[in-house]
Amino acid sequence: MVTTPPDRPHDEDYLRLDLQLCFSLHAASRAFNGVYRTLLKDLGLTYPQYLVMLTLWEHGELPVKSIGEKLRLDSGTLSPLLKRLESAGFVERHRSKADERSVSIRLTEQGTALREHALTVPHHIARAVNLPPEDFHTLRTLLATLTEGLDAAQGPMATGTDEAACAEG
Amino acid sequence: MVTTPPDRPHDEDYLRLDLQLCFSLHAASRAFNGVYRTLLKDLGLTYPQYLVMLTLWEHGELPVKSIGEKLRLDSGTLSPLLKRLESAGFVERHRSKADERSVSIRLTEQGTALREHALTVPHHIARAVNLPPEDFHTLRTLLATLTEGLDAAQGPMATGTDEAACAEG
DNA sequence: CACAATTAAGTTGTGCACAACTAAATGGCG
DNA sequence: CGCCATTTAGTTGTGCACAACTTAATTGTG
Numbered sequence: 001m002v003t004t005p006p007d008r009p010h011d012e013d014y015l016r017l018d019l020q021l022c023f024s025l026h027a028a029s030r031a032f033n034g035v036y037r038t039l040l041k042d043l044g045l046t047y048p049q050y051l052v053m054l055t056l057w058e059h060g061e062l063p064v065k066s067i068g069e070k071l072r073l074d075s076g077t078l079s080p081l082l083k084r085l086e087s088a089g090f091v092e093r094h095r096s097k098a099d100e101r102s103v104s105i106r107l108t109e110q111g112t113a114l115r116e117h118a119l120t121v122p123h124h125i126a127r128a129v130n131l132p133p134e135d136f137h138t139l140r141t142l143l144a145t146l147t148e149g150l151d152a153a154q155g156p157m158a159t160g161t162d163e164a165a166c167a168e169g
Numbered sequence: 170m171v172t173t174p175p176d177r178p179h180d181e182d183y184l185r186l187d188l189q190l191c192f193s194l195h196a197a198s199r200a201f202n203g204v205y206r207t208l209l210k211d212l213g214l215t216y217p218q219y220l221v222m223l224t225l226w227e228h229g230e231l232p233v234k235s236i237g238e239k240l241r242l243d244s245g246t247l248s249p250l251l252k253r254l255e256s257a258g259f260v261e262r263h264r265s266k267a268d269e270r271s272v273s274i275r276l277t278e279q280g281t282a283l284r285e286h287a288l289t290v291p292h293h294i295a296r297a298v299n300l301p302p303e304d305f306h307t308l309r310t311l312l313a314t315l316t317e318g319l320d321a322a323q324g325p326m327a328t329g330t331d332e333a334a335c336a337e338g
Numbered sequence: 339c340a341c342a343a344t345t346a347a348g349t350t351g352t353g354c355a356c357a358a359c360t361a362a363a364t365g366g367c368g
Numbered sequence: 369c370g371c372c373a374t375t376t377a378g379t380t381g382t383g384c385a386c387a388a389c390t391t392a393a394t395t396g397t398g
Contacts, residue, residue, distance in 0.1 A: 014288070014295070015287065015291060016227065018290065018294060019223040019224070021294075021298075021308075023220065023240065024308075024313055025201055026198065026201075027240075027241055028194060028198075028315050028316045028319075029198035032194055032195075032315075033386095034319070034386090035322060036191075046352095047354090048354060051195065054187065055188070074356070075379095076377095076379080078377090078378095099364075099375095100362080100364090101363045101364070102376065103376080103377065118184065119183070119184065123183065127322070128318060128321075130322075131311070131318070135311060138311065140189060142300070142304060143308075144197075147193070149297060149298055149300070150203070154207065199356095203355095206356085232346085233347065234346060242384095243385085243386070244349095245388090246384065249348090249383080249384085250383085252348095268345095268346085269346095269392080269393055272346080
């Protein structure tokens with residue numbers, strides 16, 4: 001009763017294809033996360049915390065909202081994460097004088113210093129990834145296209161402002 | 170400890186590249202998850218639950234371990250997930266007679282019937298993704314290569330850190 | 339046969355993602 | 369000015385991922 005004669009490309013084949021892409025993306029994301037977890041353990045950072053630190057190292061002091069826009073994370077994720085970064089001693093939080101709704105995130109000395117240790121991370125990752133630069137670029141472009149399409153399909157873009165990362169040169 | 174490389178061709182650029190790939194993958198994964206979340210809401214499934222159901226629809230009754238191998242998920246993730254699928258009425262769990270350590274997961278009638286509703290999901294996804302089949306294939310291949318490389322790098326792990334808990338086989 | 343090692347599933351604790359909500363500050367409008 | 373919608377963080381609750389651990393069944397070895 002399970003076997004269906006698929007003379008035409010039946011819906012069930014789409015389920016199979018769906019599983020393949022879902023799974024690939026899901027697995028790649030988790031594999032990535034796993035490698036970073038190992039590498040970042042010494043730094044005392046998780047993978048999302050590392051993304052936040054990378055953003056701060058690149059842009060300097062930022063309000064929570066800007067970090068959220070750049071990384072597409074909302075306050076429900078960022079608030080506790082930043083609190084943990086604060087208790088780890090890597091960042092400071094203080095209310096903006098100009099707009100007391102806003103909370104600005106600033107690197108501490110320790111947070112700034114951590115960057116030196118983080119510099120070795122990309123080397124390890126690059127070796128682990130082991131993709132030719134050209135594939136690397138293709139992958140990143142495809143992922144960006146995919147995300148764009150999915151975001152558009154998901155809902156009419158709430159924010160379109162500054163539009164952070166992924167402006168590769 | 171880390172030996173500092175004598176010459177360094179702008180480590181900071183690597184941090185930027187790292188952020189770009191991390192972010193692309195992370196964002197794509199979450200965007201994907203978001204679209205599925207919306208589509209699967211009607212079915213009463215989450216994205217990982219959908220992956221499990223796809224696996225069961227394709228392979229029929231499976232022990233927890235096999236599901237874990239196919240989806241690269243461990244019991245810590247699967248046990249509660251399957252318990253939720255059970256209380257939703259989509260699967261049944263029962264101990265194997267042959268090996269009482271093993272728990273076999275079987276679709277209920279309701280779980281089997283759900284497949285009919287799920288058949289529309291890939292259409293929506295395909296439209297949302299909106300990638301040419303060729304790009305689609307390239308993406309999947311690159312992701313698989315990436316995962317393979319990362320998984321390989323994860324196991325043997327030869328970083329110069331103080332990690333000494335390496336099981337060999 | 340007894341007993342240690344292995345295997346399968348489950349449990350606990352931490353952290354992230356996200357929906358839905360609250361609280362406080364700001365800005366617009368009559 | 370007072371009032372209300374909006375904006376910005378933060379909070380709560382659910383679910384997933386994963387490390388570390390526990391429990392029970394099976395296997396291997398003496």
